[in-house]
Amino acid sequence: MNVDFLQLILTTSSYSAILPLGLGIFKWRSLSFELKILSAYLFLSLLTDITTLQLANNLINNLPLLYVLTVLEFALFSWVYYNIFESFHLKKSVIVIAALFFLVFVISLYQNGVSSYATAPRTVESIVFTIYAIIYFNQILKGNHSFGLEKDAMFWFNGGLLVYFAGSLLFFSLSSFILEHASLEMQRKLFTTPAILNIVQKLLFTIAIWVSQRKK
Amino acid sequence: MGQPTEEINFLLLFLTGTLGLLFLASTLILFVFINQKRMLSQRNKLQALKSSYQQEMLKAAIDAQEKERKRIAEDLHDEVGAVLSLAKLNANRANEYSANEEGRRLNKDTIQFIDDTINNVRRISKDLLPPTLEEFGLIKAIDELVAKVRASNIVRIKFEYRGEFNNLYPEIELALYRIAQELVNNALKHADAGEIEIYLERNENHLTLKVLDDGSGFKVEEIDRKSTFEKGIGLKNIHSRVSMLDGEINYFPNLPKGTAATVELDLSTRIHK
Incomplete structure (x- = not known):
């Protein structure tokens, strides 16, 4: 039995948004506004992941798609954080950081071109969302949560983001170096790291949507 | 990074770093989860304690109210009732010593007033603490x-x-x-x-x-x-x-x-x- 485990992980990762997205569509009417934004992201993520996989299988450069996903992902997740942060200053900061990120994105695109890996934007995105998730957890501990976190959709959402972005931070920051210096086989091995984390993230998003209940 | 040894070293370093970051992230999530559970449990205990305290205060207030009612009911019955009965007895006796018709009529009215008051005292006393x-x-x-x-x-x-x-x-x-x-x-x-x-x-x-x-x-x-x-x-x-x-x-x-x-x-x- 000759199974290409790396390919299996990459393929599973590309289709991993199906589960939370399906659940999101099923529970659409009862979803909170933040989870509707998350479902919209899942739809875009599934679309780009499948297209990326098809392009890679046909040996076509899929990196331009990553730029598109990165900027949309940043905008949608920032929108979620704008809604779930309670402090006015944090809400303002989310807008300012989103504008700064867009600047980094444009500079990176201008300097490296659309066919290169979005190293700088992905690294900045990872750092920003790791910090946002930590801030949200701090907000939970300081706040007056009247129910267990296992029933809090935003806890699972933040868990998903923290695991994915903290775990992929090293990969994203070294991505240009890896693409330039590592062999193709090594590149495939290293690419499975964010792929595995992506699967974990989507599973945590599934739990977030599963436990969600509309606030009365 | 052309040599296989260099690649393996890089891979090991990369994996160590990634796993380290993942470990930190997971620890943080677990910390938040456990801490919030503990806080919630403490808050619930405090709430239960407060509620039990309020319940006890309420019970004490109602008990005090009932005790006071009982005291007033007993005082009305034993003291006011007894004095009224004595007054009625005296009024009855005074009737025997009354020489004229007007005096006897006034005494009869007085006895009636005392009877009414005794009945009222009994009723109030019963309302305050129904012996039944x-x-x-x-x-x-x-x-x-x-x-x-x-x-x-x-x-x-x-x-x-x-x-x-x-x-x-x-x-x-x-x-x-x-x-x-x-x-x-x-x-x-x-x-x-x-x-x-x-x-x-x-x-x-x-x-x-x-x-x-x-x-x-x-x-x-x-x-x-x-x-x-x-x-x-x-x-x-x-x-x-x-x-x-x-x-x-x-x-x-x-x-x-x-x-x-x-x-x-x-x-x-x-x-x-």
Whole structure:
């Protein structure tokens, strides 16, 4: 039995948004506004992941798609954080950081071109969302949560983001170096790291949507 | 990074770094989860403690009120009643010594006043602490209350019960009696009712008291909306006693007109006689 485990992980990762997205569509009417934004992201993520996989299988450069996903992902997740942060200053900061990120994105695109890996934007995105998730957890501990976190959709959402972005931070920051210096086989091995984390993230998003209940 | 050894070293470093970051992230999530659980549990304990303290305060206040009623009832009966009886005896004797007709007539009137006052003192004393409740239990006490209201000929009143009430704890009996008394009073005083019905039902550990009237009624939402301070003394007393018993009181419109008040108690947590 000759199974290409790396390919299996990459393929599973590309289709991993199906589960939370399906659940999101099923529970659409009862979803909170933040989870509707998350479902919209899942739809875009599934679309780009499948297209990326098809392009890679046909040996076509899929990196331009990553730029598109990165900027949309940043905008949608920032929108979620704008809604779930309670402090006015944090809400303002989310807008300012989103504008700064867009600047980094444009500079990176201008300097490296659309066919290169979005190293700088992905690294900045990872750092920003790791910090946002930590801030949200701090907000939970300081706040007056009247129910267990296992029933809090935003806890699972933040868990998903923290695991994915903290775990992929090293990969994203070294991505240009890896693409330039590592062999193709090594590149495939290293690419499975964010792929595995992506699967974990989507599973945590599934739990977030599963436990969600509309606030009365 | 052309050499395989360099690639393996890089891979090991990369994996160590990634796993380290993942470990930190997972620890943080776990820390938040466990800490929030602990905080929630502490908050719930504090809430339970507060609620139990409030319950005890309420019970103490009601107990003090009942003790004071008992003291006043006994003082009225033993002291005022005794002095009045003595006054009546003296007035009767004075009648024998009265020489003229006018004096005897005045004495007769005085004896009548004293009789009326003795009856009033007895009635007030009984209202303050119905001896029937202590001696014969809840059903007889409500029966007596109903008979008294019926005798006034102001309103038609009926009382029905189903179930066993002999083994109720005295504090529950007294609270239920006071609630029924207050609800009947409300129907008479404020609702201008023509008919009142009292139902008492016990099903194992579930007890229901219903008082229905065909009076002017009130808006149920108004009662729920009103704060403790805005409610009248009668309603406040009812709510305090229901709360002391961990029970629930609800008001419904008694169609076509009037009000239905339902008190529900769970006796499973209460010790019986």
